[in-house]
Amino acid sequence: MKAFIDKSMCSGCRICTDECPQEAIAMEEVAAVKNDLCTGCGLCAEACPSGAISMKKDNPGRRSHERTG
Numbered sequence: 001m002k003a004f005i006d007k008s009m010c011s012g013c014r015i016c017t018d019e020c021p022q023e024a025i026a027m028e029e030v031a032a033v034k035n036d037l038c039t040g041c042g043l044c045a046e047a048c049p050s051g052a053i054s055m056k057k058d059n060p061g062r063r064s065h066e067r068t069g
Ligand code: SF4
Pocket: 002, 003, 019, 020, 021, 022, 023, 024, 025, 033, 037, 038, 039, 040, 041, 042, 043, 044, 045
């Protein structure tokens, strides 16, 4: 799983960047997840007060070692 941020819903509050244990979220004009660093822990999605973050299955074919069956 990876976190995906809906930029149209992000207020830029930065709570998710504080929550992420992997420092996988960068602030650009709004928050942006660095997929290579994201472990899919879901903390950011729980913390986001705007509901802008959703957890989605990793794009199959990019990395196969994270298979969940
Ligand atoms: S799911 Fe976890 S590792 Fe990924 S961006 Fe959110 S807090 Fe960081």
